[in-house]
Amino acid sequence: MENLLNLSRAAKLVGVSRGSLQQKIQDGEIQSFEGLIRLEDLAQAFPDADIEHSNEMDRYDRIIEEALIRARYGKMQQLLAPDIATMTARAATLNKELIRIKDKFRQHLDIIEQLKAKLTHPQENQLEAATAKELLNWLSQRLDEREQDDDQVPYLVDKDTYLKVMAAHVRMVPSGHDFFVEGQDSILEAALRNGLTLEYGCSSGNCGLCKARVLSGNVKQIKHSDYHLSESERLDNIILMCCNTPVSDITLEAPEASTSDDIPEQTIPLSIRKLDQIDGITVLQTRTPRTQRLRFMAGQTVEVSFNPELQSRLHIASCPCDDMNIQFHLPTIPGDPVSDYVQHEMSKSDKLQIKGPYGDFVIADETMSPLLFIAYDTGFAPIKGLIENALAQDTAQTITLYRVGEPNTAFYLRNICRSWNDALDVFHYHEITTEPDSSRYLDEIVSQHHRLEEYLVYLAGPYEWLAKAQDYFANLEQGPAEIKIEIMKY
Numbered sequence: 001m002e003n004l005l006n007l008s009r010a011a012k013l014v015g016v017s018r019g020s021l022q023q024k025i026q027d028g029e030i031q032s033f034e035g036l037i038r039l040e041d042l043a044q045a046f047p048d049a050d051i052e053h054s055n056e057m058d059r060y061d062r063i064i065e066e067a068l069i070r071a072r073y074g075k076m077q078q079l080l081a082p083d084i085a086t087m088t089a090r091a092a093t094l095n096k097e098l099i100r101i102k103d104k105f106r107q108h109l110d111i112i113e114q115l116k117a118k119l120t121h122p123q124e125n126q127l128e129a130a131t132a133k134e135l136l137n138w139l140s141q142r143l144d145e146r147e148q149d150d151d152q153v154p155y156l157v158d159k160d161t162y163l164k165v166m167a168a169h170v171r172m173v174p175s176g177h178d179f180f181v182e183g184q185d186s187i188l189e190a191a192l193r194n195g196l197t198l199e200y201g202c203s204s205g206n207c208g209l210c211k212a213r214v215l216s217g218n219v220k221q222i223k224h225s226d227y228h229l230s231e232s233e234r235l236d237n238i239i240l241m242c243c244n245t246p247v248s249d250i251t252l253e254a255p256e257a258s259t260s261d262d263i264p265e266q267t268i269p270l271s272i273r274k275l276d277q278i279d280g281i282t283v284l285q286t287r288t289p290r291t292q293r294l295r296f297m298a299g300q301t302v303e304v305s306f307n308p309e310l311q312s313r314l315h316i317a318s319c320p321c322d323d324m325n326i327q328f329h330l331p332t333i334p335g336d337p338v339s340d341y342v343q344h345e346m347s348k349s350d351k352l353q354i355k356g357p358y359g360d361f362v363i364a365d366e367t368m369s370p371l372l373f374i375a376y377d378t379g380f381a382p383i384k385g386l387i388e389n390a391l392a393q394d395t396a397q398t399i400t401l402y403r404v405g406e407p408n409t410a411f412y413l414r415n416i417c418r419s420w421n422d423a424l425d426v427f428h429y430h431e432i433t434t435e436p437d438s439s440r441y442l443d444e445i446v447s448q449h450h451r452l453e454e455y456l457v458y459l460a461g462p463y464e465w466l467a468k469a470q471d472y473f474a475n476l477e478q479g480p481a482e483i484k485i486e487i488m489k490y
């Protein structure tokens with residue numbers, strides 16, 4: 001039987017991003033069969049992916065170790081590992097699968113032995129002797145070869161089994177998106193963490209907005225729900241994604257937003273968690289109520305009411321994958337009412353309100369294209385959200401960020417960019433300082449991207465800077481596949 005893996009599972013097994021695996025398929029280094037990859041081909045393409053020394057395995061080992069320590073001290077509710085019942089249910093599912101595979105394997109061995117016997121006695125079986133001999137040799141040779149196959153394949157099979165207990169795979173219909181549910185996450189939490197834009201509301205089993213239909217596989221309820229599904233919904237395998245976790249690999253049918261128009265306007269109160277001054281920028285960290293989170297797409301804005309007389313449209317500088325923690329970046333502009341308020345009057349006990357989300361400075365759904373971001377000053381705010389979301393989705397081939405500023409610019413929050421650059425193969429970070437009138441830096445950027453026509457380019461910054469950069473790209477002989485711009489008021 002062929003060992004076929006979907007892209008997400010294959011990437012997880014060998015510890016690379018889905019984007020870089022996709023690149024290998026496009027370059028012809030790995031064959032794919034309708035989006036699936038043979039385990040043997042994966043092992044051949046990644047001969048160094050070793051079960052004993054894999055980061056993913058180390059991570060799961062650490063999770064189990066931590067789980068055991070916490071269990072010993074009676075803090076079971078804080079476990080990061082799946083609970084015992086979920087792990088047992090997943091192990092039981094795997095055991096059934098193992099029994100089925102063993103049975104199939106025994107049947108195939110029987111057939112091979114019968115075939116060998118027929119080929120060994122060609123006359124008794126009315127076979128032509130020379131052909132039978134040739135076939136027998138071929139069969140014996142192939143069986144020997146498979147026995148000597150690289151040790152990598154059994155390693156990867158072991159690892160796959162281990163991962164199936166620790167993390168179940170979810171495939172969404174009709175979008176085709178997929179992700180893993182780890183630890184004690186609900187399906188909804190894992191989907192958001194992986195950058196999906198699902199329909200949901202309270203996240204706590206009250207509103208019923210996160211209904212989905214289980215098409216295959218099994219789930220288990222992990223949170224109490226006050227919302228009552230009707231009898232016919234239950235019979236139709238409808239579940240609440242915020243209250244269930246998978247106990248086997250599953251396929252789920254649920255609506256997803258593919259454009260910003262699919263997301264409704266919401267009004268949500270915010271509390272202030274943190275106000276940091278970083279290199280002349282106020283980084284405002286806010287939090288929604290647990291049961292009223294903001295549904296949005298990375299790169300969008302919201303209308304923030306600081307008080308009944310003071311409102312402003314601000315870019316969200318965080319990722320929808322962390323839908324309770326909403327971040328904003330505000331420059332210091334003496335005389336500007338919002339900036340003055342934030343600098344001199346705002347306190348951590350203030351309550352804000354947001355309405356939104358708005359805008360279409362968003363990335364096309366799970367793009368595989370390489371992404372090029374160019375941010376000027378607080379243009380980094382929406383671009384930070386876009387990058388975090390692209391990293392959560394893990395599908396872009398490469399993500400390159402250029403931050404542009406005048407000489408002596410401090411590039412606030414540059415540590416985050418540098419840590420992405422150091423930790424992630426797909427991410428590349430550059431800082432460029434330039435005189436305000438010059439667009440020579442764009443020559444440098446373009447010269448470093450030979451296949452610019454494949455790139456999606458996102459630019460965010462003040463109007464004049466944007467206009468020049470947009471003109472520059474428009475006059476290129478071979479421009480990028482797409483350009484999106486966002487004008488920053490702040």
Ligand code: FES
Binds near residue numbers: 201205206209240
């Ligand atoms: S999001 Fe409200 S019930 Fe799941």
